[in-house]
Amino acid sequence: SSAVRLRGVTKTYDSGVMALGPLDLDVKRGEFVSLLGPSGCGKSTALRIIAGLAAPSIGTVELAHHDTERRGSHRIGFVFQEPTLMPWATVRDNVRLPLKLARAPVADAEMRIGAALDQVGLAEFARAYPRELSGGMKMRVSLARALVTDPDILLMDEPFAALDEITRFRLNNDLLSLWRDLHKTVIFVTHSVFESVYLSERVIVMTARPGRIGAEFRITSTEP
Numbered sequence: 001s002s003a004v005r006l007r008g009v010t011k012t013y014d015s016g017v018m019a020l021g022p023l024d025l026d027v028k029r030g031e032f033v034s035l036l037g038p039s040g041c042g043k044s045t046a047l048r049i050i051a052g053l054a055a056p057s058i059g060t061v062e063l064a065h066h067d068t069e070r071r072g073s074h075r076i077g078f079v080f081q082e083p084t085l086m087p088w089a090t091v092r093d094n095v096r097l098p099l100k101l102a103r104a105p106v107a108d109a110e111m112r113i114g115a116a117l118d119q120v121g122l123a124e125f126a127r128a129y130p131r132e133l134s135g136g137m138k139m140r141v142s143l144a145r146a147l148v149t150d151p152d153i154l155l156m157d158e159p160f161a162a163l164d165e166i167t168r169f170r171l172n173n174d175l176l177s178l179w180r181d182l183h184k185t186v187i188f189v190t191h192s193v194f195e196s197v198y199l200s201e202r203v204i205v206m207t208a209r210p211g212r213i214g215a216e217f218r219i220t221s222t223e224p
């Protein structure tokens with residue numbers, strides 16, 4: 001069954017820029033899909049619409065049987081290109097934020113935070129402040145913060161774009177096993193062909209013409 005289903009989604013900004021569409025997209029539950037394409041092709045716009053951070057001009061967005069109206073923010077984890085951490089708060093407090101923002105108190109909050117930090121390999125840095133961390137580590141905090149609510153869908157908008165190549169490679173390498181264990185529905189936006197092929201099960205290539213899909217291919221595991 002589809003976790004994410006877009007039909008005829010377009011976006012025209014107030015400036016008149018036609019940023020998207022019409023885009024049809026289906027992502028299955030538990031699937032890891034990359035949206036690959038040149039800058040300006042509407043990848044971020046598509047992701048923000050799926051997250052409910054922007055409204056489509058036309059078209060429909062359905063997330064796992066829930067319509068746009070009923071979408072609870074706790075069901076979506078969003079990782080932005082910039083880690084956007086609170087500088088005055090420890091790693092642990094940064095990761096706690098979405099639980100504090102939840103409408104109802106979250107049971108086992110402290111345990112969940114610990115588990116999320118473990119998942120991204122930062123358990124020992126729980127009491128550190130963002131300024132003490134490298135770019136890659138900040139990105140891991142940002143990912144832990146997105147995972148702490150156990151979202152149904154994880155959306156990532158070029159999460160590693162600002163990192164140097166080696167850090168980026170190490171993160172990809174470390175995260176690969178995390179994805180396999182999580183079995184989450186993930187939509188990963190990237191300009192990087194390498195990243196998309198390395199991480200995803202399916203790559204959707206968007207054209208420079210906003211929101212149009214140019215090609216799509218499935219990555220077959222090379223493991224026996």
Ligand code: ADP
Pocket residue numbers: 015017039040044081158
């Ligand atoms: P990326 O390719 O990494 O998504 P962009 O340079 O396209 O980055 O956009 C960066 C941010 O600036 C986005 O949040 C987007 O909403 C905003 N933005 C991009 N183009 C415009 C524009 N023409 N007018 C207003 N905001 C824009």
Ligand code: ADP
Pocket residue numbers: 013014015017018019037038039040041042043044045046210
């Ligand atoms: P991508 O993520 O693929 O780089 P975006 O979705 O950021 O693409 O942008 C698609 C198009 O929409 C671009 O032409 C961009 O300048 C424009 N755009 C993005 N955000 C805004 C915005 N907030 N206001 C106006 N135009 C925008």
